[in-house]
Amino acid sequence: QLKYRVINPLQTPIEQQEGVVDIYKLVGSISDDATMIITDDDLARVAKGAVFQEVANLIDKYHLFVVGHGLRDGNIVDLLKQRSRKRQMTYVSPHISEVSQVLLYKYGCELTRQTADDFMAYLEANDLT
Numbered sequence: 001q002l003k004y005r006v007i008n009p010l011q012t013p014i015e016q017q018e019g020v021v022d023i024y025k026l027v028g029s030i031s032d033d034a035t036m037i038i039t040d041d042d043l044a045r046v047a048k049g050a051v052f053q054e055v056a057n058l059i060d061k062y063h064l065f066v067v068g069h070g071l072r073d074g075n076i077v078d079l080l081k082q083r084s085r086k087r088q089m090t091y092v093s094p095h096i097s098e099v100s101q102v103l104l105y106k107y108g109c110e111l112t113r114q115t116a117d118d119f120m121a122y123l124e125a126n127d128l129t
Contacts, residue, residue, distance in 0.1 A: 008035035009046040021120075024055050027073060038076040047075050064089040067116045071103050080107045092119045096121060 004021040007014065009028055016022065026046060028035035030120070037046055045051050057129055058064075066086060069076060089109040090104070096104070096111060104111055114121060122128075 002120055004120075007051060008032065009037055009051055010035065010049060011051055021123075023067075024051065026052065026055065026075060027069070043073065043075055047078070052079075055079065059083045059087065061087075063087060065092060065119075066090070066109075067092040067119065070109075071100060083107075092116060 027037045092112045
């Protein structure tokens with residue numbers, strides 16, 4: 001079983017743990033109303049927060065996987081503009097709009113047409129975690 005933990009946008013970052021995949025939800029999670037980032041003020045607060053900075057640092061060091069996000073939020077666009085093209089980026093979604101495909105190409109992103117669950121199972125089965 002793949003071990004993971006969810007880190008929400010206003011949470012204090014947690015030190016990485018060996019063998020645990022961190023899933024950052026920069027706009028919150030619908031399963032936890034208190035984490036939802038809805039207004040422009042919320043987005044600005046997230047962009048100044050420690051989790052956002054931690055994600056920016058991780059993007060510079062590791063292959064980036066984007067799962068379940070439309071790539072249109074200004075904060076995400078800022079992260080993608082700042083990232084080094086030397087690092088790989090994979091976008092995971094079973095359905096991709098033409099507009100999203102243009103954005104993915106613009107940011108040098110590889111597309112994987114899978115559900116999040118199928119993608120995580122693939123990573124685990126191929127020992128890629």
